[in-house]
Amino acid sequence: MSEENTTNLLYGYVIYLILLLMFTGMMFYFIRSEMNGASVWSDYYAKEIARQINLAEPNQKITINIQKATEIAKNNRITDFNSTFYFINDENKICVKISDGKTCYFYFNNVNIEDKEVELGVPENILVFKVVKK
Amino acid sequence: MMNKKGNAGEKIMIIPFMIILCIIGTGIVIGSWAFFGKEYDFRSADANLLNYKIKNCLTKNFDFSIEKTNFEKYFFQKCNLNETIIKDYYLIGIYLDSAVLYDYDAAHNLCPFSEKNPTYPKCVEKEFKIKIEDKEVKLRILTGSSQIRR
Numbered sequence: 619m620s621e622e623n624t625t626n627l628l629y630g631y632v633i634y635l636i637l638l639l640m641f642t643g644m645m646f647y648f649i650r651s652e653m654n655g656a657s658v659w660s661d662y663y664a665k666e667i668a669r670q671i672n673l674a675e676p677n678q679k680i681t682i683n684i685q686k687a688t689e690i691a692k693n694n695r696i697t698d699f700n701s702t703f704y705f706i707n708d709e710n711k712i713c714v715k716i717s718d719g720k721t722c723y724f725y726f727n728n729v730n731i732e733d734k735e736v737e738l739g740v741p742e743n744i745l746v747f748k749v750v751k752k
Numbered sequence: 753m754m755n756k757k758g759n760a761g762e763k764i765m766i767i768p769f770m771i772i773l774c775i776i777g778t779g780i781v782i783g784s785w786a787f788f789g790k791e792y793d794f795r796s797a798d799a800n801l802l803n804y805k806i807k808n809c810l811t812k813n814f815d816f817s818i819e820k821t822n823f824e825k826y827f828f829q830k831c832n833l834n835e836t837i838i839k840d841y842y843l844i845g846i847y848l849d850s851a852v853l854y855d856y857d858a859a860h861n862l863c864p865f866s867e868k869n870p871t872y873p874k875c876v877e878k879e880f881k882i883k884i885e886d887k888e889v890k891l892r893i894l895t896g897s898s899q900i901r902r
Binding site: 630637648655665672726751 | 769777784790797805834836837
């Protein structure tokens with residue numbers, strides 16, 4: 619076998635190997651992000667927070683334990699915990715982002731959310747916000 | 753001159769290889785979503801909560817004598833409900849004895865199908881006895897939610 623043929627053969631195998639490694643990497647990343655339950659937990663938090671807002675009376679202060687959400691966010695390399703929970707008052711919407719994707723849910727109580735704060739280590743991480751009339 | 757006979761066949765083999773990877777990848781993604789990605793169905797709880805809010809509102813100084821044309825505006829204002837969100841994702845039916853006080857999106861027509869079809873809104877129906885001008889009447893509140901995560 620000539621040297622040129624051997625090089626061509628190796629080159630062919632290298633392409634397959636690179637494609638296989640890329641595929642394995644993508645699958646590993648996908649399964650890892652699904653396995654830490656980010657989508658289930660963000661869904662859970664968005665809906666539970668919407669429920670609390672729907673039940674709340676104006677001027678009520680709400681405190682929610684978000685320890686689990688911050689742990690998942692940290693595993694997914696999100697370090698700014700303030701951005702993991704955000705409210706869009708114009709649309710009556712709460713969004714939770716603890717991985718690459720986000721989950722949003724609407725609340726029907728006609729209120730605005732103000733003074734949102736994430737407090738760390740009290741003794742666990744908590745989200746505090748105030749419900750005010752629109 | 754270089755002999756290229758048979759070279760194309762070797763390069764074409766990348767196509768079945770990619771197809772196999774796609775099939776395996778799709779299988780893994782579908783399997784993972786089926787296992788981990790099922791939505792936490794909140795529609796019944798949401799409909800229950802809306803029912804509770806409306807009941808609380810209607811039993812506290814609610815003016816039932818208001819004209820039918822102004823009822824909707826008064827109802828959303830008095831009960832502090834967001835009209836846009838309610839109209840997009842919820843159903844509301846309010847009935848006093850046999851009279852229809854308010855029925856948005858034909859709640860009474862849609863709700864009976866919710867048990868047969870999981871994609872239909874989940875509904876909750878509750879009845880109460882209330883006093884209006886010293887007369888006891890039956891108040892029926894029907895609420896439904898079709899909101900899913902986005």
